[in-house]
Amino acid sequence: MSIEVKRFRLSVWRPAPVTRNLMLIPAGPAGSQSGLKHSEFDFHEQMYAWEPREDVWLSLREAEDQRKLRQLLVEAFSPDVPPDQRPISKLADALEAISEIVKAEGKSDWADNEETVEASGDETINFRSHGMLALHNHLSWVYETFRAMPGASLMIR
Amino acid sequence: MNAYKLSSKGEAAARLAAFFALAENAEVRIAIQEDKCFKENAWMELGTLALRPGDAEPGYDRAANFRVAVEHGFYEWHCTIEDQLVTQGRELLSIPDDDPKLEEQKAKLCRGLDGVAHCACRVGLVHPVIDAGSISSMPFRTPTTVVADTSAIVQGGLDFVVRFLYPMARIKIPAIAHMELLNATDNFFSLRRKLQKGANARMFLEHAFSQGGQRALLRLELQTDTEIERGRLGADPLRGVVQVGSDAEDRSLNLSVVQRSFADRLIFETARQHMAQSNQDHPVAVMTCDQGLARMTIAEGMQPLFFEALKTERIAGRILTGTQFHPFTGRIYAVPLTAFLWELAVSYGTASLRCETKEARFEVSAIGFDLPWKPYHAREDLLWTRDSGFPEFTGQKQGPEKVSAPLIRATEEKVEAGTERISKQARPSPMQASMDKRKSREYSGSYKFSPTRLLKLIEALADRVTLSPSDALAALDLKSKSQLEDYRNFLTSGNFIKGAEVALVKTSALDDLWKALTIGDHSGAAALMLTVPSFRRFMDAVASGNASEVHNESVGQRSLSTYIALAELVTLAMAIPDERIYATSSNPKPAEFAEFALKAYSTLSHGAEDYVLTGTWLEVLVRDFGVHPVVSKNRLEEAQVAGHLQRYTEGSTPETGYGRHRLYLLEMKNGRPIIRRIALFEGDFLIPGKSSVSIRLTRGSK
Numbered sequence: 001m002s003i004e005v006k007r008f009r010l011s012v013w014r015p016a017p018v019t020r021n022l023m024l025i026p027a028g029p030a031g032s033q034s035g036l037k038h039s040e041f042d043f044h045e046q047m048y049a050w051e052p053r054e055d056v057w058l059s060l061r062e063a064e065d066q067r068k069l070r071q072l073l074v075e076a077f078s079p080d081v082p083p084d085q086r087p088i089s090k091l092a093d094a095l096e097a098i099s100e101i102v103k104a105e106g107k108s109d110w111a112d113n114e115e116t117v118e119a120s121g122d123e124t125i126n127f128r129s130h131g132m133l134a135l136h137n138h139l140s141w142v143y144e145t146f147r148a149m150p151g152a153s154l155m156i157r
Numbered sequence: 158m159n160a161y162k163l164s165s166k167g168e169a170a171a172r173l174a175a176f177f178a179l180a181e182n183a184e185v186r187i188a189i190q191e192d193k194c195f196k197e198n199a200w201m202e203l204g205t206l207a208l209r210p211g212d213a214e215p216g217y218d219r220a221a222n223f224r225v226a227v228e229h230g231f232y233e234w235h236c237t238i239e240d241q242l243v244t245q246g247r248e249l250l251s252i253p254d255d256d257p258k259l260e261e262q263k264a265k266l267c268r269g270l271d272g273v274a275h276c277a278c279r280v281g282l283v284h285p286v287i288d289a290g291s292i293s294s295m296p297f298r299t300p301t302t303v304v305a306d307t308s309a310i311v312q313g314g315l316d317f318v319v320r321f322l323y324p325m326a327r328i329k330i331p332a333i334a335h336m337e338l339l340n341a342t343d344n345f346f347s348l349r350r351k352l353q354k355g356a357n358a359r360m361f362l363e364h365a366f367s368q369g370g371q372r373a374l375l376r377l378e379l380q381t382d383t384e385i386e387r388g389r390l391g392a393d394p395l396r397g398v399v400q401v402g403s404d405a406e407d408r409s410l411n412l413s414v415v416q417r418s419f420a421d422r423l424i425f426e427t428a429r430q431h432m433a434q435s436n437q438d439h440p441v442a443v444m445t446c447d448q449g450l451a452r453m454t455i456a457e458g459m460q461p462l463f464f465e466a467l468k469t470e471r472i473a474g475r476i477l478t479g480t481q482f483h484p485f486t487g488r489i490y491a492v493p494l495t496a497f498l499w500e501l502a503v504s505y506g507t508a509s510l511r512c513e514t515k516e517a518r519f520e521v522s523a524i525g526f527d528l529p530w531k532p533y534h535a536r537e538d539l540l541w542t543r544d545s546g547f548p549e550f551t552g553q554k555q556g557p558e559k560v561s562a563p564l565i566r567a568t569e570e571k572v573e574a575g576t577e578r579i580s581k582q583a584r585p586s587p588m589q590a591s592m593d594k595r596k597s598r599e600y601s602g603s604y605k606f607s608p609t610r611l612l613k614l615i616e617a618l619a620d621r622v623t624l625s626p627s628d629a630l631a632a633l634d635l636k637s638k639s640q641l642e643d644y645r646n647f648l649t650s651g652n653f654i655k656g657a658e659v660a661l662v663k664t665s666a667l668d669d670l671w672k673a674l675t676i677g678d679h680s681g682a683a684a685l686m687l688t689v690p691s692f693r694r695f696m697d698a699v700a701s702g703n704a705s706e707v708h709n710e711s712v713g714q715r716s717l718s719t720y721i722a723l724a725e726l727v728t729l730a731m732a733i734p735d736e737r738i739y740a741t742s743s744n745p746k747p748a749e750f751a752e753f754a755l756k757a758y759s760t761l762s763h764g765a766e767d768y769v770l771t772g773t774w775l776e777v778l779v780r781d782f783g784v785h786p787v788v789s790k791n792r793l794e795e796a797q798v799a800g801h802l803q804r805y806t807e808g809s810t811p812e813t814g815y816g817r818h819r820l821y822l823l824e825m826k827n828g829r830p831i832i833r834r835i836a837l838f839e840g841d842f843l844i845p846g847k848s849s850v851s852i853r854l855t856r857g858s859k
Binding site: 112124130141 | 209210211225226229231233283284286287289292293465471475476477478480481482484485486487488489491605713714715717718735
């Protein structure tokens with residue numbers, strides 16, 4: 001069973017080629033008088049979006065590590081940061097930091113997940129995972145997939 | 158070492174559970190062996206493997222706990238770094254420094270070693286790095302045919318498509334891909350029958366390529382429900398594909414190689430033929446990691462599904478885990494340990510797990526001097542296993558003096574709120590915390606158990622005044638006392654039983670609960686269940702609509718499925734997959750329900766009088782009006798009889814993609830309540846004996 005828990009939402013964007021003239025019309029009665037041409041904006045299109053159903057932070061034991069990784073992931077790739085300052089290549093720092101933490105003795109651990117799997121009858125077993133290891137493996141794949149794409153940026157909420 | 162035995166993955170999982178029970182907290186090494194080209198009794202080390210079973214689940218003994226971990230991917234593989242593998246490989250394959258073809262041999266060794274990464278990719282421990290442009294169109298929104306070339310089959314691209322893109326992705330395997338693999342298989346067996354000096358690296362490579370590739374195709378055919386499209390391809394074009402190799406080693410061994418360009422063209426022609434037969438707008442993509450084939454495909458006006466050739470460097474030095482995130486949905490998926498071992502064994506001959514400190518060993522072999530192969534082995538996915546150093550594992554009895562896992566969980570699961578939350582599992586000294594809590598007898602935790610077994614226990618208690626722990630265990634079909642803890646604590650916390658230390662003594666509340674359950678009085682049962690503090694906490698959080706509160710603060714994460722099931726049974730809530738848990742306390746009168754029902758129908762049909770999916774309609778009633786499907790089912794009939802609305806239903810093939818939309822239901826059978834889990838979209842819920850996959854509603858005369 002899944003429930004909606006917004007913990008970690010990742011998306012990859014790149015500059016969108018605009019083939020026709022576009023105009024932004026603010027909603028409301030005065031909208032038609034205040035159109036803005038597309039040349040005044042940079043449009044980006046979403047290439048990939050992903051949101052884990054589990055709490056990826058649950059496997060970390062130390063608050064300091066959580067703070068550090070949040071800084072390298074959530075803050076570094078926040079939507080508030082301009083796209084050119086959050087390129088995919090910047091993810092390498094976070095991957096390195098995660099790798100150090102998961103390889104260090106006693107800093108992270110496996111945890112039961114909310115997600116279950118049916119065993120027999122109505123018996124269910126909770127999945128177990130190492131959230132940070134699974135996240136590291138997934139982010140590595142995202143990094144390898146998109147790192148060379150010109151202008152691509154990563155956003156994490 | 159005992160004798161080889163032909164084993165299924167399930168049988169092997171039981172032995173592996175016994176192996177890991179013995180090797181708990183000790184280092185376990187994983188290795189592979191090619192029996193012909195490696196030095197005798199030599200193994201290639203691939204790193205260490207650690208099983209992470211966690212504490213025993215209530216209702217499961219220790220053996221079952223280890224087995225669950227083996228079967229559901231609760232393990233870490235610490236992969237040996239690449240340099241060590243190459244050094245090892247040269248030693249094992251007897252490639253001397255002064256070999257005149259040293260570079261060529263090393264290249265073949267490295268390609269053979271890449272097969273380890275291919276194994277990991279095929280089973281899903283890593284994903285192929287697919288072209289970013291193609292990823293942006295995934296998961297496919299319209300049916301798309303993927304024509305896989307040999308590299309996609311061997312390197313895990315095909316398995317990725319089947320695992321994550323099916324059923325929108327339709328698979329087509331060109332005949333030439335089978336033929337390439339068959340040719341490699343012939344080469345492998347030729348070498349195996351007569352291995353010439355200096356051909357060890359070649360054989361190592363041919364083994365991994367041919368057997369790994371054929372296994373991927375067999376898995377596709379026998380173990381998945383993938384529909385494979387097989388195009389017709391005449392024999393003539395294939396005639397010139399194979400020729401004697403130009404490599405001196407190939408010539409001396411009389412081996413044949415495939416003319417790459419011709420084979421690639423035939424792959425492409427298969428895709429083009431399929432495109433010509435399909436609708437004009439049906440997308441067809443050639444999946445390959447061959448740059449030449451990908452470029453030709455683009456030049457010919459078709460789309461390639463290109464991925465990077467997978468090298469050992471991708472996994473070297475990394476820790477891969479058997480539970481991973483789905484790349485598109487974010488859900489957890491599992492790679493059973495047996496699946497990984499099976500893949501390595503087929504690709505290289507034998508895979509082993511070894512615990513030096515306990516002198517225990519487990520081996521699984523796909524080929525060997527006295528190990529025959531039959532087609533039914535492939536159909537049932539059987540391989541040869543043998544082991545040593547550990548006995549049959551029948552489970553470890555947990556004595557009464559030992560604090561049981563469920564109690565630890567129950568007290569641990571109070572989770573700190575806020576962003577700086579620390580793993581509840583990872584906190585030090587949970588045992589002490591548990592002991593302290595147990596003494597104080599505060600039932601502030603949450604519990605995980607089987608609702609069906611709880612019902613059995615309530616029934617057993619309803620028949621008498623007291624129940625001894627042994628009788629309770631018999632009623633629950635459990636073995637050890639510790640497994641009873643969560644059931645007992647749940648009932649005690651709601652004052653349904655008392656005096657739980659010596660025997661379970663029922664209270665009048667339990668009789669009331671049993672009565673409500675036997676007459677199908679959902680609201681009465683719900684009111685009684687709400688006297689359980691943890692259930693009340695859970696329902697309060699659900700009613701608040703704050704998903705985070707439900708998840709983080711009400712009950713522990715591992716108990717969540719139990720509480721959802723209980724809430725669904727007494728019609729207080731329902732979970733909609735990938736959304737959240739909705740409170741369903743609304744109990745409208747027929748006339749009011751008719752308005753809700755028509756509004757929900759209108760939302761889905763956009764004002765038209767079309768049939769809509771019954772499951773979707775029931776979910777809108779849950780989401781928008783807080784009406785539980787059981788209430789909707791009852792009110793719908795009442796509203797129809799009263800003339801508030803007219804309902805029409807249609808039976809048809811249930812929609813795929815809603816398999817997880819299921820509901821726990823309390824039903825009566827032979828005068829006793831039973832629990833059934835129904836699929837909301839399969840059409841057998843709304844009207845007994847009549848299929849109602851789709852529904853249409855019109856306003857009634859009243």
